[in-house]
Structure formats: structure tokens, C-alpha cells
Amino acid sequence: MAGTSSAAPAAANVFAYSDRQIEQAAAMLWPGAVVRLGVHTPSVTAYVRRVQVDGRALFAKVSLLGLSLVSVLRGTAGDWAQVRAAQVAYQGSPGTLLEREARGLDILREEAGVPACRVAGHQNGVLFTEQVTGPTLADLLAKDPQRTGELMTRAVVELTGLQRPAVARKVDEAAITERGIGSTFDRKFNGISGPTYLRKAGQAGDMLSTLVLRLRRLRPTPAAGHRPVVYGDLKPDHVVFPDGADGRPVFLDPGLGRGRPQADPAKLISRTVLGLIASAPDLVTADATARGIEEFTDALTADLAPGERAEWLRHLVVLWLMDTTNILSTYLTSPPDLPLPEHAGKLTARTERVCGLLETTSAGLAAGTGPRAVWQLALAGVVKATNR
Numbered sequence: 001m002a003g004t005s006s007a008a009p010a011a012a013n014v015f016a017y018s019d020r021q022i023e024q025a026a027a028m029l030w031p032g033a034v035v036r037l038g039v040h041t042p043s044v045t046a047y048v049r050r051v052q053v054d055g056r057a058l059f060a061k062v063s064l065l066g067l068s069l070v071s072v073l074r075g076t077a078g079d080w081a082q083v084r085a086a087q088v089a090y091q092g093s094p095g096t097l098l099e100r101e102a103r104g105l106d107i108l109r110e111e112a113g114v115p116a117c118r119v120a121g122h123q124n125g126v127l128f129t130e131q132v133t134g135p136t137l138a139d140l141l142a143k144d145p146q147r148t149g150e151l152m153t154r155a156v157v158e159l160t161g162l163q164r165p166a167v168a169r170k171v172d173e174a175a176i177t178e179r180g181i182g183s184t185f186d187r188k189f190n191g192i193s194g195p196t197y198l199r200k201a202g203q204a205g206d207m208l209s210t211l212v213l214r215l216r217r218l219r220p221t222p223a224a225g226h227r228p229v230v231y232g233d234l235k236p237d238h239v240v241f242p243d244g245a246d247g248r249p250v251f252l253d254p255g256l257g258r259g260r261p262q263a264d265p266a267k268l269i270s271r272t273v274l275g276l277i278a279s280a281p282d283l284v285t286a287d288a289t290a291r292g293i294e295e296f297t298d299a300l301t302a303d304l305a306p307g308e309r310a311e312w313l314r315h316l317v318v319l320w321l322m323d324t325t326n327i328l329s330t331y332l333t334s335p336p337d338l339p340l341p342e343h344a345g346k347l348t349a350r351t352e353r354v355c356g357l358l359e360t361t362s363a364g365l366a367a368g369t370g371p372r373a374v375w376q377l378a379l380a381g382v383v384k385a386t387n388r
């Protein structure tokens with residue numbers, strides 16, 4: 001039966017199948033080329049592997065049914081035979097997730113003037129992109145936390161071209177709705193499956209259940225009127241600086257769509273804070289990063305009137321907490337045979353600290369404390385959560 005662990009596909013089967021798909025797709029795209037599979041990049045979302053095609057360095061990505069790997073390996077889409085059969089049908093249908101992702105990468109570069117990794121090919125459910133080399137925003141923040149505010153602001157400013165009218169029209173035809181903070185939160189926690197799901201999160205499950213209820217009440221009503229185009233998956237790992245910290249960044253793994261203006265900053269802040277907590281930094285680093293994050297939100301809200309600024313921050317904080325709840329619970333409930341990114345293990349070892357931060361920050365909002373005060377307390381809480 002779908003959803004039970006006995007029927008869930010094994011990671012080894014999914015990976016072996018994906019490798020064959022990558023080899024077959026490469027052979028179709030580049031007949032006669034020498035194809036070498038390189039190392040696997042652990043991800044909870046897609047199967048990603050480096051590949052050399054006639055010496056050219058590429059990344060190959062396979063997404064089963066447009067679902068996250070965690071969902072597939074948990075048995076959400078049935079057993080392995082069912083998933084494979086469904087994938088054949090999915091791949092042949094228009095508008096698959098990777099097709100929209102490839103389109104999004106082209107829109108970024110060609111319509112929005114945003115540097116993004118180049119699509120090398122898209123075939124048989126496999127997306128090949130050209131490797132971008134250089135330190136990521138995550139690397140730079142760890143190395144030079146004093147530059148946090150400036151680097152985060154520059155990353156977001158670099159995405160300004162997304163608001164061109166021609167871009168919005170094209171994005172609407174290829175929107176990736178699957179990866180939004182709100183849609184992910186709903187998918188994970190809504191309805192009858194939510195409580196069952198969180199029970200798998202161990203001791204933290206109870207705390208996260210309470211938090212989910214609170215966040216649901218705090219969540220802003222759907223925005224009326226203009227909804228800007230958002231990058232959609234703005235993580236510090238997805239922003240690469242090939243020419244170092246002073247050069248222009250290049251973006252990876254977009255999830256273009258419409259959203260709130262706070263969606264991209266919220267994800268960037270959420271993942272930066274989790275990276276910081278996972279890295280167990282010294283106090284100076286933690287302090288500089290928290291200060292830089294405040295500088296970043298100050299820059300983004302500089303033109304707003306005080307009342308607007310408070311509302312902006314309130315939505316930012318709610319989205320931040322929702323994203324952190326999403327990813328923490330994904331890591332905590334991930335099937336044991338799925339290799340996780342390096343920071344995930346370090347983070348889950350500090351689950352209590354993250355939950356403490358989520359709890360106090362959301363309690364502040366729920367109690368009606370002003371958003372600016374909540375935001376300042378949250379940033380102080382970030383520093384406290386990193387304390388070794």
C-alpha cells in the first residue's frame with residue numbers, strides 16, 4: 001500500500017535507475033561522446049550527479065514525478081514498480097518540473113539579465129547544466145561574516161530584472177509552484193497526514209506540531225493585487241561567485257513563480273541561519289552574521305513607511321519560521337538510506353536549539369509583540385542558538 005514503509009522504494013534502486021537514465025539521456029543528446037559519471041551530490045529534493053561528457057563538466061539532475069526524493073523514498077507515490085511506471089508517463093507529459101526549471105534558467109539569462117547556470121540539455125527526464133565553479137554565498141559568509149549584509153543584499157539586487165513585465169509573462173507559463181514556502185508547508189502539514197508525518201520526527205515532533213498550529217494562525221492571508229516574480233529557491237548554496245566575493249554571482253536551481261516580496265529574503269535568511277547553527281561558530285562570527293542579516297532587512301525596507309515596514313517584517317518572520325519548520329522536519333523524517341547534505345546531520349544534532357528559536361520567535365508574534373521588536377529578539381536568539 002502506498003505510504004507504508006514496507007512498500008517504499010529503496011534509495012539504491014532509485015539511484016541505479018537514475019544513473020541509467022542519465023547515461024541514456026547523455027547518449028541521446030551527444031551520440032558517441034565519452035560519458036563519465038562523477039560524484040553524487042546529496043540532496044533531499046532531486047538525484048544530482050556530476051558528469052563529464054567528452055571532458056565537459058556538467059551536473060545531471062533527475063526528479064522523480066516532480067516530487068522530492070524524501071517523499072518518493074517514504075513511499076508517498078507507491079512502491080518502486082509503481083513509481084517507475086508513473087515516471088514513464090510523467091516524463092512524456094508536458095510541463096514536467098525539470099522542463100520548467102530549464103525554461104526558468106533560460107528566462108533568467110535571456111529575459112531578466114540574471115546570470116544563471118547554462119542548460120546543456122534536457123532529455124528523458126534528465127536536466128544537464130554546465131558546472132559553475134567558485135565559492136558559494138554560503139562559503140563566503142562562513143569565511144567573511146562581516147560581509148553578510150552586503151553579500152546578501154547584492155544577491156537580491158542582482159535579481160531585480162525578474163520584475164520586467166516580459167519576464168512575468170514568461171514565468172507564468174513555466175511557474176514552479178511546488179517549491180514555494182507556503183505550498184511546501186501546506187503539503188507537509190495540512191489535513192490528516194500532517195500529525196502522522198510529524199510523529200516520525202521523534203521527540204521534536206510534538207514541539208513542531210504545536211508550532212505548525214501557531215504558524216497556521218499567524219500566516220498572512222493570501223496577498224491581493226500585484227504578486228512579484230520570485231526566484232523561489234534562494235539558498236546560500238544556490239548563489240555562486242565564480243570571480244570571488246567582488247564579482248557578480250551566478251544562480252543555480254531556480255523555482256521561478258509568483259510570491260510575496262519577502263519570499264526570497266525569507267528563504268535566504270532561513271537557510272543562512274540554519275547553516276550558521278550547524279557550523280557551531282564562535283561568538284564573533286555568530287554576532288557578525290546576525291548583524292549582517294539585520295543590515296540586509298534594513299536595506300530591503302529602507303523605502304517603506306514605519307507601518308509598512310512593520311507589516312513587511314511580520315510576513316518575513318512568519319515565512320522564515322515556516323521555511324525552517326519545513327526543512328527541519330524534512331531532515332528529521334528523512335528515510336535512513338538517503339544520504340543527506342553534510343550540514344543536515346549537524347543541524348539535526350542541534351534540533352532543540354532550532355526548535356527553541358522557532359518557539360520563542362513565534363510566541364512573540366502570537367502575543368502581539370511589535371514585529372520590529374520580534375525581529376530584533378529573533379536575531380539575538382540566533383546568536384544564542386549558536387552558543388557552543
Ligand SMILES: Nc1ncnc2c1ncn2[C@@H]1O[C@H](COP(=O)(O)OP(=O)(O)O)[C@@H](O)[C@H]1O
Nearest residue numbers: 041043045046048059117129130131132237253
Ligand atoms: N550547474 C551547477 N554548477 C555547480 N554546482 C551545481 C550545479 N548544479 C547543481 N550543483 C550543485 O548540486 C547541488 C544540488 O543541485 P540542485 O540543482 O540544487 O538540486 P536540488 O533540486 O536537489 O536542490 C547544488 O546545491 C549545487 O551545490
Ligand SMILES: [Mg+2]
Nearest residue numbers: 045233238253
Ligand atoms: Mg538545490
